[in-house]
Amino acid sequence: MRKAIKEAVRAWLPLTIGAAISLLCLLMVAVVVPFTVFLALTVIGAGALPESVLLLRRLAGWERRRTAEWTGTPVPEAYLPLEGPLPARVRTAVTDPGTRRDLIWAVAQFLYGLLLWFVSLVVWVPALLVDGVWTGLAGRRPVALPLIGRLAGLAADWSRALLTPTPSVARDAALAARIEQLTVTRAGAIAAHGAELRRIERDLHDGAQARLVALSMRIGLARRAYDSDPATARKLLDDAQTQAEEALAELRHVVRGIHPPILTDRGLTGAVRALAASSGLEVAVSVTGLGDHAGEGPRAPAAVEAAAYFVVAEALTNAVKHSGAARASVSLTREPAALRVRVRDEGRGGAEAGENSGSGLAGIRRRVAALDGTVRLTSPAGGPTVIEVELPCVW
Known part of the structure; x- marks a missing residue:
C-alpha cells in the first residue's frame, strides 16, 4: 500500500x-x-x-x-x-x-x-x-x-x-538555424582571416622588413669603405651576413604561422610530437588511426591539419603560461568523418574562452568554427583543463 x-x-x-x-x-x-x-x-x-x-x-x-x-x-x-x-x-x-x-x-x-x-x-x-x-x-x-x-x-x-x-516545420527551423550558424561562423572566419593578415603584415614590417633595410644600409656602407678601409668593410659585411640570417629566421617564422612546414615534412602526428617535445611539459601523445610520418596512413586536408596543429600548439602554450601544469596529454583520433583532437593539462583550471580572456582560446574557437568544427572546454577550478575539438573532414 x-x-x-x-x-x-x-x-x-x-x-x-x-x-x-x-x-x-x-x-x-x-x-x-x-x-x-x-x-x-x-x-x-x-x-x-x-x-x-x-x-x-x-x-x-x-x-x-x-x-x-x-x-x-x-x-x-x-x-x-x-x-x-x-x-x-x-x-x-x-x-x-x-x-x-x-x-x-x-x-x-x-x-x-x-x-x-x-x-x-x-x-x-x-x-x-x-x-x-x-x-x-x-x-x-x-x-x-x-x-x-x-x-x-x-x-x-x-x-x-x-x-x-510537424516534420516540414522542423526542417524549416533546422535550415534557418543552420543558416544562422553558418553566418556566424563565416563572420568568425573573416575575422580570423583579417587578424591573420594583420599579424603577417606586422611580423613582416617589424621583423623581416626592418632587418632587410638595415642589411641594405650595411652593404652600402661596406661598398663605400671597401677601398679606403677594408677592415671596416669586412666588419660591416660580417654584420650584414648576421642580419641576413636573422631576416631569414624571421621569414621562416612568418611562413610557419601560415602553414607550418613541419606538417608537410612529418605529417600531423610527427608535427604534434615535435610540439610536445619542445613544450617544456611532460606530454603523452596518443594517436589512433593516423600514420606516424608524412605519407604513412590517411592524411586529413591541409586546412584541417593546420587547424589541429594550431589547437595543440595554443593549448600547450596556455598550459605553460597560465595553468602551471607540469604534465599534459594530447590525443589525435581519426573518426569516419572527422578528426578529433583532445588536449588535457593537469594545471589549476579556471580557463575561459572569452574574447578578452587573453588565453588564446577565443582564437581556437574562431579557427575551428571556420571549418564548421566544434570546441568543448572543461576547466573547473583546481583543474584539469580539457579542450576537445572535432574537425569535420573527408578521408
Whole structure:
C-alpha cells in the first residue's frame, strides 16, 4: 500500500504543476496576448509582440522539459530565430508556425491541465479510504491508485502531441538555424582571416622588413669603405651576413604561422610530437588511426591539419603560461568523418574562452568554427583543463 501511495504522489505532483501551468496559460491567453495585440496595433508598442512570443516559448519549453522528464523521451522544438531589426522580429513572431502551435497548446493546456488535476483530486479520496480499507482486509494490491499515474501519462501524451512540430516545420527551423550558424561562423572566419593578415603584415614590417633595410644600409656602407678601409668593410659585411640570417629566421617564422612546414615534412602526428617535445611539459601523445610520418596512413586536408596543429600548439602554450601544469596529454583520433583532437593539462583550471580572456582560446574557437568544427572546454577550478575539438573532414 505504501509503495502504491508513493507512486500515486509521484504522479500527482506533475499534475499539480500542470495545473499551475494551466493558470499561467490562462494569464497568457486572456491577458498577455490581447494586451500585446492592442499594443502592436498602436504601432508604438510593436516591440512588445516579439517579447510576448519569447515568453510563450519559454512557457512551452518548460512543458516540453516536464514531458520529457516524465516520459523519458525529449520533445523536439522548432522555432524561427527572433533576431534582426524590429520589423523583421515582428514579422517572424507573427508568421512562425511555432507561435500558432504554442497558442493552441496554451488554450488546450488550460483545459486539460485543470480537468485532469480535478479528476485526480476526486480519485484521491476513494483511493485512500475505500481502496485502502479494502486492500487491508483482502490483502490485495490497490486498484484505484494507478489511475493517477494514467492521468499523468495522459497529460504528457497530450502535451507531446500538441507541442511536437510537424516534420516540414522542423526542417524549416533546422535550415534557418543552420543558416544562422553558418553566418556566424563565416563572420568568425573573416575575422580570423583579417587578424591573420594583420599579424603577417606586422611580423613582416617589424621583423623581416626592418632587418632587410638595415642589411641594405650595411652593404652600402661596406661598398663605400671597401677601398679606403677594408677592415671596416669586412666588419660591416660580417654584420650584414648576421642580419641576413636573422631576416631569414624571421621569414621562416612568418611562413610557419601560415602553414607550418613541419606538417608537410612529418605529417600531423610527427608535427604534434615535435610540439610536445619542445613544450617544456611532460606530454603523452596518443594517436589512433593516423600514420606516424608524412605519407604513412590517411592524411586529413591541409586546412584541417593546420587547424589541429594550431589547437595543440595554443593549448600547450596556455598550459605553460597560465595553468602551471607540469604534465599534459594530447590525443589525435581519426573518426569516419572527422578528426578529433583532445588536449588535457593537469594545471589549476579556471580557463575561459572569452574574447578578452587573453588565453588564446577565443582564437581556437574562431579557427575551428571556420571549418564548421566544434570546441568543448572543461576547466573547473583546481583543474584539469580539457579542450576537445572535432574537425569535420573527408578521408
